[in-house]
Amino acid sequence: xxxxxxxxxxxxxxxxxxxxxxxxxxxxxxxxxxxxxxxxxxxxxxxxxxxxxxxxxxxxxxxxxxxxxxxxxxxxxxxxxxxxxxxxxxxxxxxxxxxxxxxxxxxxxxxxxxxxxxxxxxx
Numbered sequence: 134x135x136x137x138x139x140x141x142x143x144x145x146x147x148x149x150x151x152x153x154x155x156x157x158x159x160x161x162x163x164x165x166x167x168x169x170x171x172x173x174x175x176x177x178x179x180x181x182x183x184x185x186x187x188x189x190x191x192x193x194x195x196x197x198x199x200x201x202x203x204x205x206x207x208x209x210x211x212x213x214x215x216x217x218x219x220x221x222x223x224x225x226x227x228x229x230x231x232x233x234x235x236x237x238x239x240x241x242x243x244x245x246x247x248x249x250x251x252x253x254x255x256x
Contacts, residue, residue, distance in 0.1 A: 135159035135231050135245045142227060142250030145219055149254070153214040155229030155247060163207040166235045168243060169214045171225035171252075178228065180238040182214060192236040197223075219254045226251050 141153040153169070168183035182203035183192045191203050200219075205212040212229055227250050230243035237243070 135161055135165065137229050137231065137245055137247035139227060139229055139247040139250040142252045144253045144255065147220055147254055147256050149219050150215070150217045151219065151252060153216065153227055153229075153250060153252075155212045155214075157210045157212070157231070162210045162231070166232045166237065167203075167205060167212045168230050168232055168237065169203060169212075169227060170230060170240055170243075171223075171227045172249075173225040176225075178240050180240065181227070183232070183236045183238065184212065185235050190236060192238065194238070216252070219252075221254045221256045224252060224254050 136158045138156045145151055164186050166186055169181040170178045171181050172178040180194050184203045184205055188205045200217050202215040229247050231245040232243045234242040
């Protein structure tokens, strides 16, 4: 079983950048597709980005394409989300998750979640 811990969130002005990290424990991380989702107050958890087990393939929500980059370091059991050109509408709690389905946008196909990290973008 994989346990996930997100970090790197914070308060940033619009146009700024943040880098989120998701540290995983457990043997299956390096063979598992991973993803980032976010949840704003009063809204459902939505897909942000996903990455294949090798890191060779990625998938993004249209709303973040060209601004966010997902990556992973299997030697460090960590997946990252580099967020640039942040907008107030990016404000949410960001969660990383482990899936058995490569590059899935469906939160129901993720079986493990971290506790989340808050990202707040001021205008």
